[in-house]
Amino acid sequence: MFFKRVFVLILMLFSSVSLAFTPTQAQIEQFKKLPRAQQEALAKQYGINLSSLTNSVQNSQVTSQQLPSVLERELETPEKETELDRLNPIDKPLEPFGYSLFSGSPTTFEPPENASVPDTYVLGRGDMVNVTFYGKESTSHTLKIDNEGRLSxxxxxxxxxAGLEYGEFKKLIKNKIEKEAIGLNVxxxxxxxxxxxILVVGEAYKPGSFMVSPLSTVTHALYASGGLTEIASLRNIQVKRNGKTVSTLDLYDLLLDGNTEGDINLRSGDVVFIPSVGPQITVKGAVKREGIFELTQEDDQASLVKMFGGFKENAFTKNVTVRRIMGGAKSRIISTDFSDTSMDYTPKAGDEVIVKEVSKTASDSITLIGAVVRPGFYEWYEGITLDKLFQNFRDDLLPQADFNYSILVREKSVLGEIEVIQFSLADALKGKNIPLEKNDEIYIFSRFQLKSSEEQALENLALTEEQMRQQYKVKLWHLNEFQSFEEKMASLDPVALDTADENNSSDDFNDETAIEELATFSRKSLLKAVLKRLQYQENAFxxxxxxxxxxxxxxxxKYPLPVNAAIQDAISASGGLLExxxxxxxxLTRFVNKGNSQFEHKTLNISQKTGxxxxxxxxxxxxxxxxxxxxxxxxxxxxxxVRFPGTYKVNRGENLYSVIKRAGGLSEYAEPKAAIYTRKSIKEQEQSQLKKLSNELRRDIASKSFQKSIGMNASISYDEMNKLLKDIASVKAVGRLVIDLPEILSGQDxxxxxxxxxxxxPGKQDSISIIGEVNYASSHLFKSGVSIDEYLELSGGVKERAKEEQIYVIKANGAVFIPKSSGWFSVNYQNELEPGDTIVVPMDASHMDNLTLWSTATQIFYQLGVGVAAIARI
Incomplete structure (x- = not known):
């Protein structure tokens, strides 16, 4: 019967949502001791699901101290972000300020057992007090205030x-004991x-009646009700007692100042009323706290700034934009100066305050760009000259700096139009003062156009570790700071700027040079933005x-035209004259556009000062x-x-015999018949032909593969075809020109x-090589009188796919010997073999699905391979 009462008690505890108590651990342990059959029978009798009851019992073992007082509200599950969302991000709307503080739902609001009771606490019916006597006797009593409000x-x-404050109650009891019992203290x-x-009504998340601790304040009541709705007021929360408003809480005082003056202690029966939100204002941009804020009639410019936390450091406070609703029908723009405290802006309902950022372009400054040790912005002041920025060659300029050509870009109008002043850095450092004006940009170029040329020069200078680090820092600044400015300038003009150049530079620079191949501070790299700006200024007049x-x-x-420029300036800008x-x-060609003639030409003598x-x-x-x-x-x-091998410079029209004679002639070990002569133009032509042959072969294979798919037999696999194609594609042309060196040396050619x-x-030759469709490609010692057939037998004979009737010999000098009679064993052919020759056994094209190009391809492949092998042996 005892266990049944325990079970009924647990059922009541878990089935009643109105009770705030949980079963003790002892009661739970007693329930567990019941047999399983009895538990199920009792659960069935009282209509309780035993499994859910068991889970509830297990969950109840977690004490209230282990649970958070407020749980997160159940939010809608956000949709999974798609690739389209990432490519087209949408700005999140601004949220009202302060609502997230109370966006939870309560788990427990049991009275805190260890909380200190303030003297202002008003005692009520049901409160229990401890009264301890000491003195002539010592006793302790725990007493309850009865329903009549009395303490016995x-x-x-x-x-x-009942109704007394806790401080008054303590004095009352102390005085009572001292009067009625002499020598007894309490x-x-x-x-x-x-x-x-208490009752929470209005715009609460879960309005209703709540049992709370008598020490609870207004904010505790807000937590108990799950917080506020999206249209609740945070500035005018009212506490009503006996039909009268006894306090008004402005949560902004709490959130912004930590002021809890309005957060009073509640009493039993109090009503917390949350009205709808009042007038609101939106603030966004360069402020520390963007959001939507609620206004009161007392709010002014200073209080608004306090709401959004102040301005960011980059805020443009002199001209803050306010979009104001006028009469509910239209809006207008108001500009106000928040930097001036004397300006009185009065926030109004519906205002949208937009704070912009200050321009990233430094005003009243000087900018150094290019091959300088410390690029960036410098202060401008009245009377500053160029020599004040550069005082020492070594300390202020990078080693690759060009001292003959620099430019100064200067704004000549408020519209951003510019003019260019060209100067020599060497002259400026020698004392030729150039006055500087506000926002001047000084470009110092590298004396190299290509990155490879510049890096080679710097490598020869053997820079120190500190100098190398400085190079990296300057290039990093150029990449992050200058290029963003360059892109901004380029965006002004949608028309692409034509900067085509002739390929006549000794630095091997031409139009096809990729941007990444240019030196960081080269003319072409740094002048792009300047040329864009000048082109943007062009018009019909x-x-x-x-x-x-x-x-x-x-x-x-192409270069920017400086002020008062002459031909000498143009030559300096282009790096000077070549030899x-x-x-x-x-x-000099000039655009005149007169009648039918658009250009006029003028001849100059630049060796004279007048020119x-x-x-x-x-x-x-x-x-x-x-x-x-x-x-x-x-x-x-x-x-x-040769006696003196090396590279020789020759005159136009000079012949090979002449340069060999200058090199001391051939050595005693030379084999002139096996000489290999290569020419750059032939190599380029051969490479082009190889590429063309490879492409034609691929098309032929594709055609045959299609025919095979509709019924033709294949005698070679796809893998074999692909391997042969790769072999052909990987061959590098030699550019070999077949010559008869003995005739050249004799003067006959x-x-x-x-x-x-x-x-x-090469040196003396003593071998014969066999390649192609033989079982073992190899080289053999040359023996006079040995036939081609005998050499083939020494290489294991020919393969099944060999085309024996088209075997040929590549002579040591590159010429090809093809047998012309019907028999292989003619003595004439044996006598034609010489040391250094190569016997080639071609492949039978019929094994390649009758591909007509294989014969040509393999012959070229073998012949180039022989030339490369011969060169490699030298």
């Missing part, structure tokens, strides 16, 4: 205490507070302030001509068995040299 102390008369404390019921230099200069291309330049005559002083005009083109009969000389290389020619002269 044993051996003493009852006292009416100590009074609260034992247990009786929960009280003003030509683009650019000019072009072509021909025999170091860096041909091949013809200074007696240069051509160098000729003034440049917008869109002029200066063409520096090549010196007549200019010849830089060809380079020819001799390798192998003459070979005129070209730039890049190479002569390979």
């Amino acid at each position: 102390i044993p051996n003493f008369s009852p006292e009416q205490v 100590f009074v404390s609260m034992s247990q507070l009786n929960p009280m019921r 003003s030509k683009s302030n650019t000019f072009e230099v072509r021909g025999q200069v170091r860096f041909p291309g 091949s330049a013809y200074i007696e005559k240069a051509e 160098l002083a000729e003034q440049l005009e917008p869109k002029d083109t200066l063409n520096i001509l090549t010196r007549p009969n200019w010849y830089e000389g060809h380079k020819v290389t001799l390798r192998g068995e 003459s070979l005129v040299l070209q730039d890049g020619d190479t002569l390979y002269i």
Whole structure:
């Protein structure tokens, strides 16, 4: 019967949602001791699901101290982000300020047992107190205030205490004991507070009646009701007692100042009323706390700034935009200065305050760009000159800096139009002062155009570790700071800027050079943004302030036209004249657009001061001509068995016999019949033919594969075909020109040299090589009188796919010997074999599904392979 009462008690505890108590651990243990059959029978009798009851019992073992007082609200599960969402992000809408603090639902609101009871606490019916006597006797009593509000102390008369504050109650009991019992002292404390019921109504998440601790405040009531709805007011929460409003809580005081003055203690029967939200204002942009804020009639500009936490450091406070609703029909824009405290902006309902960021472009400054040790922004002040920025070559400039050409880009109007001033850095550092103005940009270029050339020069300088680190830092600044500015300038003009240059530079720079191949501070890299800005200024009444230099200069291309520019400035900008330049005559082409003629041409003598002083005009083109009969000389290389191998510079029209004679002739070990002669132009032609042959072969294979798919038999697998195709594609052309060196040396033949020619002269030959469709490709010692057939037998004979009737011999000098009679064993053929020859056994094309190109492809493949092998042995 006892266990049954325990079970009934547990059922009541778990089935009643109104009770805030949980079964004790002892009661749970007693329930567990019941037999399983009895548990099931009792559960069935009272209509309880035993499994859910068991789970509830297990969950009840977690004490209230282990649970959070507030759980998260159940939110809608967000949809999974798609790839389209990531590519098109949507800004999240602004949220009202302060609501997240109470966005939870309560788990327990039991009276805190260890909380200190303040003296202002008002005692009520059901509260329990401890009364301890000490002195002539010592006793302790735990007493309860009865329903009449009285406290009955044993051996003493009852006292009416309900409604007294806790501090007054303690004084009352102390005075009573001292009067009624001489020599007896008393100590009074609260034992247990009786929960009280309050009502939360209005815009609460879960409005209703709640049992809370008598020490609860207004914010505790908000938590008990699960927080606030999205339209609840945070500025006007009211506490009503006996039909009158006794307090108003402004949560902004709590959230912004930590002020709890309005968060009063509640009493039993109090009503917490949460009205709807009042007028609101939206603040976004460069503020520390974006959001939607609720206004009161007392709010002004200062209180609004306090709400959004102040401005960010980059906020443009002098001109804050306010979008205001006018009469509910239209809106207007108001600009206000928040930096001026005397300005009085009064927030109004519906205002949208937008705080912009200050411009990232530094004003009243000077910018250093390019090959300088410390690029970036510098302060401008009245009277500053260029030499104040550069005081020492070594300390202020990078080793690759060009001292002959630099430019200063200056704003000449409020519209951002610019002009360019060209100067020599060397002259500026020698004392030629150049006054600087606000927002001037100074470009210092590298004296190299290509990254490879610059890196090679720096490597030769053997930079220290600190200098290498400095190079990296400057290039990093250029990448992060300058290029973002460059892209901004380029975006001003949607038309692509034509910066095409002639390929006449000694630095091997041409239009096809990729951006990543350019030196970081090269002219072409740094001038892109400047040329864009100048092109953007072009209109029907003003030509683009650019000019072009072509021909025999170091860096041909398009350049910004500086103020008062002359021909000398154009030559300096393009890096100076090359050795091949013809200074007696240069051509200046000018755009005039007169009648049927758009251009006029003028001849200049740039060797004279008058020619160098000729003034440049917008869109002029200066063409520096090549010196007549200019010849830089060809380079020819001799390798192998010559007395003095190496690279020789030759005159135009010089022949091979002449350069061999200059090299001391052949050594005593040379084999002139096996000489290999290569030429750059032939190599390029062979490579092009190889590529064409490979593509044709692939098409042929594709065609045959299609035919095979509709019924033709295949005698070779796809893997074999693919391997052969890869072999053909991987072959590198040699550029071999077949020559008879003995005839050249005897004077019977003459070979005129070209730039890049190479002569390979091997030593004495003593072997015969066999390649192609033989069982074992190898080389054998040459023996006079041994036939081709005998050499093939030494290599294991030919394969099944060999085409025996087309076997040929590649001579040591590259010529091909093809037998012309019907028999292989003719003595004539035996006598034609010589040391260094290669016997080639081609493949029968019929094994390749009658592919007509295989015969040609394999012959080229073998012949190139023989040439490469012969060169490798030298």
